[in-house]
Amino acid sequence: MQTTLSRCFVLLGLSVSLLARAQGTPQSGGDFANNPEAHKLPSETILVKGAWSSASDSETPVPEGGRVANKVFLNQYFGLTYTLSPDWTERYTGPPPSDNGYYVLAQIRPADTFKGTSRGIILITAQDLFFTPAGNALELMNFTKDKLNADYKVEQPPALVRIGNHSFVRLDYVSPVAELHWHALATQIRCHMVQFVFTSRDTKLMESLIQEMGRMTLPVEAGPISGRGGGEVPVCIKDYAQGENVLERIDPLTAERRFNPVPVRIIIDKEGKVKHVHFLSAFPDQAKAITDSLFQWRFRPYLRDGKRVEVETGIMFGRAPRQPTSSSAEAVNE
Missing domain, CATH: 3.30.2420.10 (TonB)
Known part of the structure; x- marks a missing residue:
């Protein structure tokens, strides 16, 4: 009995101590309360980088060096220019390349001025074929089709298509549960599979965006099984x-x-x-x-x-x- 009471008094004393400490703590809390000279860490900044992309010089173009400016996505390395559709924009730049050679070159989505009823996203990516078992873009798209999760349904298996003056391999699939459609069009440039992925619930919107790809410029040698450099x-x-x-x-x-x-x-x-x-x-x-x-x-x-x-x-x-x-x-x- 005495032991039990002793434990109760100890717990009661500890509770009072914690309550007093909590009541005495400034509302702001943290290190800044006791150190007014502390500096706030900058937001949206990586202070200690891990493994990252880099190059031996800054003059030679690299795959991740593309940018959107004046409504045009320009990538000097791939020799690619893509004019954004009206009322579409890039809000965020992609992450650094992965250690298996995957790049997010651009993420394009409707701007605040977009008036359509259905929205979507355009993802421009690249996969370095030097670090994959696939030999070309056509093989890699077929591999992608075979490895789709069971939640997705193939609407159109990989097929060669021509848009404007350029050839692509196209793969369409859908998520019946989410009612989202994906239209992926890929070509090969400098031993990379460069891919345009259109995602939306509105298939008519995606088809109109795909047809606008005919205005973009690509190297002459680009293609689903070509695209091995040369020339310039x-x-x-x-x-x-x-x-x-x-x-x-x-x-x-x-x-x-x-x-x-x-x-x-x-x-x-x-x-x-x-x-x-x-x-x-x-x-x-x-x-x-x-x-x-x-x-x-x-x-x-x-x-x-x-x-x-x-x-x-x-x-x-x-x-x-x-x-x-x-x-x-x-x-x-x-």
Whole structure:
């Protein structure tokens, strides 16, 4: 009995102590209450970055460098210009590239002045084919169709279409529960699948937006199974930095051991030297060590029609991300 009463008095005393402390605490609370000289952290700012995209120079265009200005989306790397429909705008820029080579290039949605009854969104994305098992955009779209969640229903399997002067592969699917439709149109540019994804409940709205794609400009060589560079840009070749093509190699040295994948795109000049390094995702110390190493590599010059040309290729440092086990080649043959 005495023990029980002792416990009650202890709990009562603790409760009174906590109540007094709570009543004595300023309403504002936090560190600012006791430290008037503390500075508020800036909003919408990343103070400590993790793995991020970067490049060895700021002059060479990179895939994530596109911007919307004066109602036009311009991406110099892909040679792409896309005029936004009236009363549509980009409110937020996309995240940095993922470590498997996926980019959100633009997110376009109705502006406040939009008068339509149904709304939607246009997503412009890119997938680096150097870091996927697919060989081209057509294979990757077939793979996407086969891997759709059971909540989605395919309305139109991947099919080749032509809009304006450009060829695309188109995939349509729907979520019956949400009553949302997706129309995805993809082409290939510089060994990337560049994709326009239209999402809305209003299929007529999406069809009108798709037809407006005929006004955009793309490289002449863009297509669902082409788009391998050349001409004014380097030829892109998957896995070129392997085997007999590598004449000299220095492995990067990093002070801290990490276990993240580090996908890298490089441009090799006509003499076989690395002239540009683009990190899709890397910590700053990794980027510096790998850049210092790659600038010492030497490659066999690539010949096209008997002439030396620049080559763009990809290298995966660190631990590679998991790849799907299903063959995308099987999907395209169905």
